[in-house]
Amino acid sequence: FTDSRDILAINSLYAALGFPPLVGWLLAGGDPCLEGWQGVQCLNSNITGIVLNDANLGGELVVNLGTFASITQIDLSNNHIGGSIPSNLPVTLKTFFLSGNQLTGSIPESLSTLGLLTDLSLNNNHLSGAIPDSFQQLLALANLDLSANNLSGPMPPSMARLSSISTLHLEDNQLTGVLDVLQDLPLIDLDIENNLFSGPIPPKLLGIPNFRSKGNPFNTTIIPSPPAESPLPASTSEAQPPGINPVIQARGPSSSELPHSSGQQKSNMSKKVVWIAVGGFFILVLLALGLCVRMSKWYKEKSTVKVGDHMKSSILNLSSSNPSHPKGNETQRIDSGRHNSLPRSNLEEDQKIQTISKNPPPTLPPQPLAGEGVIVKPVAIPTTTVGDISKNIHFPRFFSVASLQHYTNSFSQENLIGNGMLGSVYKAELPNGKVVAVKKLENATLRQWSDEDFIGLVSNVSKLQNDNIVGLEGYCLEHGQRLFIYEYCKNGTLHDALHLDEKIHEKLSWNARVHLALQAAKALEYLHEFCQPLVVHQNFKSANILLDEELNVRVSDCGLASLLPSSYTSQLQGLGYGAPELESGSYTYQSDVYSFGIVMLELLTGRKAFDRSKPRGEQYLVRWAVPRLHDIDALSRMVDPSLDSAYSSKSISRFADIISLCVQAEPEFRPPMSEIVQNLLHMTKINL
Numbered sequence: 001f002t003d004s005r006d007i008l009a010i011n012s013l014y015a016a017l018g019f020p021p022l023v024g025w026l027l028a029g030g031d032p033c034l035e036g037w038q039g040v041q042c043l044n045s046n047i048t049g050i051v052l053n054d055a056n057l058g059g060e061l062v063v064n065l066g067t068f069a070s071i072t073q074i075d076l077s078n079n080h081i082g083g084s085i086p087s088n089l090p091v092t093l094k095t096f097f098l099s100g101n102q103l104t105g106s107i108p109e110s111l112s113t114l115g116l117l118t119d120l121s122l123n124n125n126h127l128s129g130a131i132p133d134s135f136q137q138l139l140a141l142a143n144l145d146l147s148a149n150n151l152s153g154p155m156p157p158s159m160a161r162l163s164s165i166s167t168l169h170l171e172d173n174q175l176t177g178v179l180d181v182l183q184d185l186p187l188i189d190l191d192i193e194n195n196l197f198s199g200p201i202p203p204k205l206l207g208i209p210n211f212r213s214k215g216n217p218f219n220t221t222i223i224p225s226p227p228a229e230s231p232l233p234a235s236t237s238e239a240q241p242p243g244i245n246p247v248i249q250a251r252g253p254s255s256s257e258l259p260h261s262s263g264q265q266k267s268n269m270s271k272k273v274v275w276i277a278v279g280g281f282f283i284l285v286l287l288a289l290g291l292c293v294r295m296s297k298w299y300k301e302k303s304t305v306k307v308g309d310h311m312k313s314s315i316l317n318l319s320s321s322n323p324s325h326p327k328g329n330e331t332q333r334i335d336s337g338r339h340n341s342l343p344r345s346n347l348e349e350d351q352k353i354q355t356i357s358k359n360p361p362p363t364l365p366p367q368p369l370a371g372e373g374v375i376v377k378p379v380a381i382p383t384t385t386v387g388d389i390s391k392n393i394h395f396p397r398f399f400s401v402a403s404l405q406h407y408t409n410s411f412s413q414e415n416l417i418g419n420g421m422l423g424s425v426y427k428a429e430l431p432n433g434k435v436v437a438v439k440k441l442e443n444a445t446l447r448q449w450s451d452e453d454f455i456g457l458v459s460n461v462s463k464l465q466n467d468n469i470v471g472l473e474g475y476c477l478e479h480g481q482r483l484f485i486y487e488y489c490k491n492g493t494l495h496d497a498l499h500l501d502e503k504i505h506e507k508l509s510w511n512a513r514v515h516l517a518l519q520a521a522k523a524l525e526y527l528h529e530f531c532q533p534l535v536v537h538q539n540f541k542s543a544n545i546l547l548d549e550e551l552n553v554r555v556s557d558c559g560l561a562s563l564l565p566s567s568y569t570s571q572l573q574g575l576g577y578g579a580p581e582l583e584s585g586s587y588t589y590q591s592d593v594y595s596f597g598i599v600m601l602e603l604l605t606g607r608k609a610f611d612r613s614k615p616r617g618e619q620y621l622v623r624w625a626v627p628r629l630h631d632i633d634a635l636s637r638m639v640d641p642s643l644d645s646a647y648s649s650k651s652i653s654r655f656a657d658i659i660s661l662c663v664q665a666e667p668e669f670r671p672p673m674s675e676i677v678q679n680l681l682h683m684t685k686i687n688l
């Protein structure tokens with residue numbers, strides 16, 4: 001039913017946003033109009049709007065929005081969307097709201113293609129660079145809010161073409177230059193506060209009903225003094241730093257309106273006295289007004305917590321119980337008085353946190369409230385702790401089958417890195433030169449898995465973010481194919497480094513091995529004790545410990561235990577890593593600890609966990625090694641001979657003690673990973 005272009009566009013938008021839980025939304029296919037996907041508006045078979053304001057969305061907009069066939073409204077404001085604004089925008093757009101996100105980069109020049117646009121809000125983001133000179137064709141644009149970003153540079157000349165503009169908010173940026181370009185616009189509401197604009201203010205702007213301009217260098221206009229008494233130039237239309245001259249007038253008439261003919265002043269002393277008196281009076285009035293403003297602000301700061309978006313009339317719930325707004329210390333601008341749809345009495349009574357329904361952007365803003373303006377308040381930014389993966393951190397990217405085919409040279413043999421229980425791993429190079437490892441899952445592995453299950457798995461794996469765990473870069477779910485795209489680890493596996501690759505083996509000094517053990521222990525500690533939800537690896541072995549460019553440990557296959565075939569426990573035992581309790585079918589955190597002990601044994605002895613080529617009694621490393629761990633002579637004889645005695649026997653002995661604890665037959669006696677981390681950390685600190 002839904003136009004196939006719209007399905008394609010919304011699928012990829014969903015992927016880019018990191019497939020958050022949105023009712024109905026799918027990464028591939030579906031019928032948004034027929035199935036009534038959350039926030040999707042349709043007319044017949046076309047998507048006309050996507051409204052997901054304050055929906056806790058993360059991810060990015062790295063997507064070709066231009067694919068939407070006839071969308072007129074996109075409202076993704078007040079979320080946690082990062083990255084930049086895509087340049088390919090739907091030319092059918094009339095309202096485009098992205099305010100209150102984490103957007104970076106510059107405003108795309110392709111704005112110029114949006115000839116139907118009436119409302120655009122990009123405020124409260126981290127946009128930088130100059131405002132593009134893209135307004136020539138935007139003749140319908142009525143409301144534009146770019147406030148509270150890091151925009152710089154002068155006003156682009158094409159802004160003078162905004163013949164329908166009534167509301168323009170540019171406050172809280174670092175914009176420079178003069179304002180001449182705005183002087184003939186039909187503005188009713190203009191806010192340019194807290195920028196670096198220089199004067200003079202074009203007189204026409206002073207006639208705008210709702211004009212706010214303070215916090216710019218031109219706000220301090222120096223009243224000229226008679227040359228006889230002061231050597232200052234008569235006219236000071238240039239920007240001046242505040243406080244230079246004792247006679248300062250804030251937001252008064254521009255200097256061009258002040259008397260500046262020195263001859264006139266000289267000849268008419270009484271005029272001068274009148275000016276001084278008038279000036280003094282103004283200063284007194286302004287001081288009194290300023291005091292009122294401060295009192296009002298202070299009162300509001302105490303009572304109101306609201307994020308402003310004058311076009312969207314949406315106030316975020318900032319209560320500490322709202323998980324999307326954990327406590328933090330970043331400063332964000334909070335506007336207490338710009339919610340045009342709110343009647344004044346509501347604003348004044350608004351002592352509590354509240355959420356207001358979406359309203360269309362106003363065309364006629366009300367008069368400003370006394371003391372309104374930008375209040376800077378500390379606001380929570382989502383923070384990431386080991387146990388709390390916030391929504392706006394990097395989500396895995398969607399890759400199409402076609403693109404992966406291209407990057408892996410059609411999954412060629414030359415690109416094949418290895419095969420495992422779940423499928424094959426290929427090396428791939430992305431267009432930006434980044435090398436990744438593509439794990440192509442066997443269809444048999446996922447026979448029972450629905451697309452939703454797979455996406456749930458991708459989501460969980462992507463949340464596992466730790467220095468010693470291989471990061472998930474992306475995924476593919478298309479045409480029945482399912483693939484994981486991981487960071488590529490250049491130095492292969494610890495298994496190969498210890499047992500096959502002589503070049504890397506040479507680099508594995510005793511100290512390096514203790515460090516590798518420590519890093520691997522930290523990865524398991526994270527999985528067992530910190531991540532959410534906790535993870536039992538269930539396939540921990542030296543072949544799943546990858547080594548990056550600097551020979552740091554990156555444990556792989558984390559969070560994939562649910563994909564493993566039922567035979568995996570016997571396979572793990574066959575490889576020499578399986579704990580005794582696996583025989584009774586139970587696999588617990590302690591079983592991972594046992595496997596970790598076996599990896600430590602490999603590091604100590606340089607032997608494989610299971611080696612068919614050894615005499616019968618030596619094939620299983622653990623059986624051969626355990627009786628020797630507490631005999632100092634036997635221990636020194638079992639150390640990897642390639643280490644050439646370059647270690648302290650005390651260090652070896654401590655290492656052996658930790659192994660003994662890990663490989664105990666009774667799972668409950670094995671230490672938790674955090675204890676092992678502490679022991680290994682202690683060894684590295686005292687440089688044993």
Ligand SMILES: Nc1ncnc2c1ncn2[C@@H]1O[C@H](COP(=O)(O)OP(=O)(O)OP(=O)(O)O)[C@@H](O)[C@H]1O
Nearest residue numbers: 417418419420421422425437486487488489543544
């Ligand atoms: N991110 C990566 N970077 C570099 N090489 C990798 C990466 N992931 C896997 N490999 C390589 O691909 C091989 C196969 O990996 P895979 O995880 O599929 O199987 P495995 O873990 O070795 O075996 P199994 O799945 O049976 O336990 C690995 O041995 C490793 O050499």
